Amino acid sequence: MSEHDKTFMRNFGLLIAGLMVFCVILIIFASKINEQILPTENPERERRIAERVAPVGGVYAGDTGRAALAEQQAQAASSAPTVAFDGSLDGEMIYNTVCMACHTTGAAGAPMLVAEAWTGRMDKGVDGLTASAIAGIQGEAGYMPPRGGRPDLSDEQVQATVEWMLNQL
Numbered sequence: 683m684s685e686h687d688k689t690f691m692r693n694f695g696l697l698i699a700g701l702m703v704f705c706v707i708l709i710i711f712a713s714k715i716n717e718q719i720l721p722t723e724n725p726e727r728e729r730r731i732a733e734r735v736a737p738v739g740g741v742y743a744g745d746t747g748r749a750a751l752a753e754q755q756a757q758a759a760s761s762a763p764t765v766a767f768d769g770s771l772d773g774e775m776i777y778n779t780v781c782m783a784c785h786t787t788g789a790a791g792a793p794m795l796v797a798e799a800w801t802g803r804m805d806k807g808v809d810g811l812t813a814s815a816i817a818g819i820q821g822e823a824g825y826m827p828p829r830g831g832r833p834d835l836s837d838e839q840v841q842a843t844v845e846w847m848l849n850q851l
């Protein structure tokens with residue numbers, strides 16, 4: 683190998699080595715940059731979020747918006763059951779769902795469905811007893827919340843339930 687070739691081989695080797703070092707530096711640099719870039723949001727996910735909050739987050743402006751709002755409110759009002767159990771007057775069912783918790787166990791001093799527990803109360807009559815069940819009653823025995831804690835019970839429903847209870851004595 684001539685002197686000239688040796689020089690060439692050495693310089694070329696150095697060049698290759700230099701390029702390799704440069705390449706490694708680029709790799710490190712690129713991975714550093716990659717760490718700093720935030721992961722891109724999934725557009726599908728964003729779309730679904732927007733869909734979910736639309737009923738609440740929708741902007742209601744102007745007459746169209748007002749009309750849309752009014753319609754929504756009317757719908758909510760008509761579909762919401764305003765009376766418990768769809769207004770059912772089934773005293774037994776209401777008792778078992780609402781009143782039993784106290785009146786079957788005697789919890790909180792509630793008169794149980796036995797005649798002795800009601801002797802002192804009977805002279806109030808069905809109407810009087812119904813009235814105190816509607817208003818709630820704080821007596822010697824304990825406290826009963828208005829309508830047994832179910833404000834959505836109608837007067838008629840409470841009355842039907844009291845009648846059913848008295849029939850069990």
Ligand code: HEC
Pocket residue numbers: 776777780781782783784785789790791792793803806810811812814815819820821822823824825826827829830831835840843844
């Ligand atoms: C949280 C417990 C509780 C629930 C639920 C409850 N009651 Fe009572 N109730 C009582 C207590 C306690 C008394 C007795 C209060 C007193 O006279 O000291 C009572 C008393 C009554 C009386 C007698 C009132 C009077 O004037 O003597 C009636 C009638 C009555 N409840 C009906 C009902 C009906 C109907 C329901 C279901 C819709 C119901 N209660 C649910 C606790 C409850």
